[in-house]
Each structure stands twice: as structure tokens, then as C-alpha cells.
Amino acid sequence: MPGAPIQESELWELSRQLISFNTVSSLSNVAAAEYLANFLENIGFSVQLVKETVQNVEKANVLAWIGPQVPGGLIISGHIDIVPFEGQPGWKTDPLVMSTDGERIFGRGVSDMKVFLAQAILAAKRTSLQSLKRPLMFIFTCDEEVAGQGAGRLIHVIPELFHDYPLPRVALIGEPTNFDIFPAHKGYASFDIVVHGKGGHSSAPHKGLNAIEKMSDVIELLKEANQQLLQQASAENRRLFPEVPGSVFNCGLITGGLAPNMIAEECRLTTSVRIAPGDQAEQLLAPLQERWHKEIVTSMKRVAPESDITLQDLTITPPLSSPSDDEFCHFLCQLTGKQADRGAPYATDGGQFQQIGIDSYIWGPGLLEEAHQPNESLPVSHFITGMAQVERIIHGWCIERDAS
Ligand SMILES: [Zn+2]
Known part of the structure; x- marks a missing residue:
């Protein structure tokens, strides 16, 4: 050279x-x-x-x-x-x-x-x-x-x-x-979904509310949302992001429970969503929260009124x-x-x-x-x-x- x-x-x-x-x-x-x-x-x-x-x-x-x-x-x-x-x-x-x-x-x-x-x-x-x-x-x-x-x-x-x-x-x-x-480019949001259940002895599941089991219902909702978002992807996003044209949730990290013989009282899922242009984090999360309240939390509260599912630590990159x-x-x-x-x-x-x-x-x-x-x-x-x-x-x- x-x-x-x-x-x-x-x-x-x-x-x-x-x-x-x-x-x-x-x-x-x-x-x-x-x-x-x-x-x-x-x-x-x-x-x-x-x-x-x-x-x-x-x-x-x-x-x-x-x-x-x-x-x-x-x-x-x-x-x-x-x-x-x-x-x-x-x-x-x-x-x-x-x-x-x-x-x-x-x-x-x-x-x-x-x-x-x-x-x-x-x-x-x-x-x-x-x-x-x-x-x-x-x-x-x-x-x-x-x-x-x-x-x-x-x-x-x-x-x-x-x-x-x-x-x-x-x-x-x-x-x-x-x-x-x-x-x-897509945006990015990360947040925690926390299921607050009711602990107890594993021999009496009817007296508690297993947070890990309820989280599996939440994960099903996330999977459904991903399918829907992919189907709804705009023509513009199909051109820009041909491989994954829609917004997409990812279950990144999960923790919950204390021991095999205890009913898990809490379960935390650290989640992210890649936000396709045209979508907004709040718009993606609102219907999800609405669904888990209607389909999961309502029945949880009948068993344990103090139980709930909350969303925490939301950070958004547009x-x-x-x-x-x-x-x-x-x-x-x-x-x-x-x-x-x-x-x-x-x-x-x-x-x-x-x-x-x-x-x-x-x-x-x-x-x-x-x-x-x-x-x-x-x-x-x-x-x-x-x-x-x-x-x-x-x-x-x-x-x-x-x-x-
Ligand atoms: Zn860089």
C-alpha cells in the first residue's frame, strides 16, 4: 500500500x-x-x-x-x-x-x-x-x-x-x-410481568394460588399476540423487515417460586418487545393487559382477593x-x-x-x-x-x- x-x-x-x-x-x-x-x-x-x-x-x-x-x-x-x-x-x-x-x-x-x-x-x-x-x-x-x-x-x-x-x-x-x-428500525421496550399469587404447602394446592401456573397462561397470551402482530404487519414493514415484519414479544428471563414443595407465591417474567414502525409500546401492551385482567386475574381474585398481575419497570426505545x-x-x-x-x-x-x-x-x-x-x-x-x-x-x- x-x-x-x-x-x-x-x-x-x-x-x-x-x-x-x-x-x-x-x-x-x-x-x-x-x-x-x-x-x-x-x-x-x-x-x-x-x-x-x-x-x-x-x-x-x-x-x-x-x-x-x-x-x-x-x-x-x-x-x-x-x-x-x-x-x-x-x-x-x-x-x-x-x-x-x-x-x-x-x-x-x-x-x-x-x-x-x-x-x-x-x-x-x-x-x-x-x-x-x-x-x-x-x-x-x-x-x-x-x-x-x-x-x-x-x-x-x-x-x-x-x-x-x-x-x-x-x-x-x-x-x-x-x-x-x-x-x-424497530423500537424496543423491556418490562417485567409479575404474577402475585398465594403461597402455601404443596399438599394443599386448593388453599393457594400458584403464580408460576398463572404465568404460563400469560405466556400463552404473549404467543397469541405474536401471531396476531405478524398477520397484521403493514406492507411497508414487510418491505423493511421481510424476516419478521411485525412487532414481536420475547420471554427473556423468568424467576419464581422458592422450593418444589411450596406453592409458588410470585413469578416474574422479564419480557421485551421489538416495536415495528407504526406501533407504540403502550398500544401493544394495553390489549395484553386488558386480556390478562379479564381472562386470568378475575378468576384469580375469586381464590385470593390480594392476587394480581402487574407490569413493572417499563423502558421504551421508540x-x-x-x-x-x-x-x-x-x-x-x-x-x-x-x-x-x-x-x-x-x-x-x-x-x-x-x-x-x-x-x-x-x-x-x-x-x-x-x-x-x-x-x-x-x-x-x-x-x-x-x-x-x-x-x-x-x-x-x-x-x-x-x-x-
Ligand atoms: Zn452502536
Whole structure:
């Protein structure tokens, strides 16, 4: 390969620094956020660090903007946090020390998604920022790997923070897509279903109410709901998610009872639902709750008035469904030579951004199958070409196009 080795490039140095911050979601990401903020400030961006304390840990989101105060701007976004690596077997290198074997680059976050963050800010540095005809903005979030909760909190202040700027309608989120474009993804909600029964001696089942047995009735309802949701799937969702076009519940974890000779008093089912675009968590849960009250709880209460089935700890990440016929989407498809006809198989901050009117398109270097894995890696080719592509996107959208 001609030219200097990649280890001597500024992109390597920036990526290496970002990888070296341990930003596992349970820890503070403030040092990494400040590093990004300083870099952007030094090249002329206005920067706002939005700090918050989450379960006694200090977190930060980075918002940065530059260019004329006109509509039609572009947001480039990514998350600063990473998934855990400690205790994950199979690592051959130090996850916090970026390394390469010449073909791939290794380290936690190289694909998901710190190298993209480095590519994005360096692409901005290489852009003639005084020539911008439309604003360029960055949003780097915390707690994306915790069901997008960082962006979920941030969206309430984003319009106010960009104060003098019309809020851009579109965002590019650089999750690892192998440079494919995803205009949509399902949302995700997790929650516990708890059956509160009545305990007792296993020799006298008529004197108690077995929570595990009642939970099996609830599970039947979930299975029925899945079948129905699949049948009702819209044509659009069949196109975007051909394999599983509907919302779908998953029974993830179950605990209940104390001993084989006791009637189980309580049973807890930790459940999730992948929410197809067009559906909402509350809409999916309401008919389910209605059914279990009518078909299960009513008869339970006749045996034990204090018994019940409750839903607890609901966390929601909304789905994303950005228009495929949007001007930015056309631009992105043309520039990358890709189509935007499938949904991503994972959720991103884009679902949260859409709550305030920002349509996101998921596109970035790295491979999904590398994300969250031991020896997370990124092809060297993605490392090199990714930045040039981000540069072309910024140039094409914010400089070559007049303000809309
Ligand atoms: Zn990610």
C-alpha cells in the first residue's frame, strides 16, 4: 500500500484516544465527551456539553454547531458509550488499546462506534467550514447502549440548545452498517410481568394460588399476540423487515417460586418487545393487559382477593421510520451508490430523535456482526474510506447545496 502507515495518521491518533477512554455505559463518559468537545471547539464549532448525573455517575452529551443560521442543516450523530468487555471471554488484545494486524483494526468500539466519531470530527476539520451554506451539527450521546436512554433524556433540550438555529430535519447516525443505508428500525421496550399469587404447602394446592401456573397462561397470551402482530404487519414493514415484519414479544428471563414443595407465591417474567414502525409500546401492551385482567386475574381474585398481575419497570426505545423518498435520503443513496430499502436489525438514537421531528438515516463503517463481540474489529478499508465518505456527505449537503 502506498503512503505512510495508518498508525501515523491523525485519524489513527484520534481513534486511538477515543478507544482508550473506558466509556462502558455504567461508567462516566465525561473525559471522552470533553475530548470530542475540545476538538470541535478548536476547529471553530460552538459547543455545549450537556452533563447529567445518572445513578450517581456523571455523564455528558456533546452538542456542536457551525455555519449559517438557516434551515436544511445536517446533524451527524453517534454514541460515546460502549458495551462491556470485562469478563467477556475471547479477547486477544487489550480492548482499550487500538491495534491492527494490517487488515483489521481491533478494540472495543472500533465498529460500534468510536472510529466513526473520529472520522466525523476529522472530516469536519478537513472541510472548509467558512464555506458552509447550511449548518453542520454534531450530537454525541451517552447511554445509547442502555436502550437509548441518553438521547431519550437529551431530546427534551435539543431544540433549546441549538437556540438560534432552525432544528435540522435530518441526521446521519454512523452505526456499523457496512456502509448500507437504513432509514428505519424497530423500537424496543423491556418490562417485567409479575404474577402475585398465594403461597402455601404443596399438599394443599386448593388453599393457594400458584403464580408460576398463572404465568404460563400469560405466556400463552404473549404467543397469541405474536401471531396476531405478524398477520397484521403493514406492507411497508414487510418491505423493511421481510424476516419478521411485525412487532414481536420475547420471554427473556423468568424467576419464581422458592422450593418444589411450596406453592409458588410470585413469578416474574422479564419480557421485551421489538416495536415495528407504526406501533407504540403502550398500544401493544394495553390489549395484553386488558386480556390478562379479564381472562386470568378475575378468576384469580375469586381464590385470593390480594392476587394480581402487574407490569413493572417499563423502558421504551421508540422505533424509527424515516421517509425513503426524502431529499436527504436520495442524496445519500446517490452519493454512496446504495439503496435505503431495508430496516436495521437494531435500535439506535434515531427513534428518540424522531420524537422531535428529526428523521435519521443509519449509515456507517463497520460490521454489525463485529459489534458487541470479543475482538471487536473494523476492516482497515472502512477505516480509510469512511472519513472520505463523511467528508463528501458534509461537502455535498452543506456546501454544494444552497440553503433550502
Ligand atoms: Zn452502536
